[in-house]
Amino acid sequence: MSLVRSDIGRLLQYKLCLLRFKELGVNTIFSYNLGEAAGVTAVQVRKDFSVYGIKGRKRGGYNIDTLLIELNNIFGNSRKNIVVVGIGNIGKAIIQYNERFVKKNLHIVAGFDIDPSKQNKSYGVPIYPVEKISEVIKNNNVSTAIIAVPFQVAQELCNILISAGIKGILNFAPIILKVPDEIIVDNINLSNKLEGIIYNINL
Amino acid sequence: MSLVRSDIGRLLQYKLCLLRFKELGVNTIFSYNLGEAAGVTAVQVRKDFSVYGIKGRKRGGYNIDTLLIELNNIFGNSRKNIVVVGIGNIGKAIIQYNERFVKKNLHIVAGFDIDPSKQNKSYGVPIYPVEKISEVIKNNNVSTAIIAVPFQVAQELCNILISAGIKGILNFAPIILKVPDEIIVDNINLSNKLEGIIYNINL
């Protein structure tokens, strides 16, 4: 399977914005304010909430704590374990961000690399050889992996990850992975993102 | 303005796949093969081509060189200069990939960071203090910037970039940037990507 309903992305963005508003001491918010912060229209906000049965008060807006509880009900607030395959430029950047991911209950519990020299330095996350993938994923109840290896080996690693029980993949390699229908894949292709932006600039 | 028509992303993916087929010595391709490689249906491929006036030969498929020429006509094949703001984990990973971006005519010509210690090491791309943003962007005809600074300062840097003439931004900071209508912004929020994948896994 490929991707992510588009309203889900917006709900996650709302969550982020709401946490920031809360930090600033705001308790109540109108769809207009939240839309402004999240880069969408006020109607879009209300419609999204409406679809998920989230209610505000007419003329009173939404209570931020309530909203956050409702959003946490949708997304769950249990711990999620993640691994990173390929501890090169991107992989390293990601595991070094782990401290911040942990605040969102996203825990990078291991990295994997074929290069033994990567297995020494740990950046706070243990790095294992690829032979350990299956064992580590099974022992740590890992559902999700980030692929940051060269595209030539990405499909191979993807297959290993799926055999080990991975259900979702965030893939940085510039290739479309072939996966069974029930596996969720999301791709980030930076070159294409840049080319897309430049295309739009020149439109 | 926000984002990128969805067919554009597919056309870029086709381009990538076609280059790989070409490298393998393939000259001619059917919509079915290209769709398979690009992760879309054959009809989607043909429809996308149809919209952009790209023709194949009935029962003969498409000539890869011709397709690549047509796609290059759409996207242009001139050199594109890019800068990166914030040479931390992500910024560093990106400028170290410059050699590969250059093959796609995407040239990272400079990085910027507020931290003087980042300005020494260059990773092949010169790193300047933020005060130089305007000068460097103007002197190098830079249209596009990558923002990889903490979210608290992202809007500020964004404003500086736009004043300096930047027209498109790829933003890694987890915040929605406020920009004039004509500026193109594309956001990559890794936490949200991961949370979105996990939501879909558990669906």
Add this chain to the structure above:
DNA sequence: TTTTTATTGTATTTATTTTCACAAAAAATT
């Protein structure tokens, strides 16, 4: 208390994207 104002919630409309259906053309086969 009544009226006005501000805001939510949603049904309806409009726009966009994807899929379906199938004719047209060219190649291959008989």
Add this chain to the structure above:
DNA sequence: AATTTTTTGTGAAAATAAATACAATAAAAA
């Protein structure tokens, strides 16, 4: 030469997503 097969190209239909319009309601003002 006629028939069958394969594949493109695209109009039409279906599905999805976003914007519009407006009723309902609660708060504020008169």
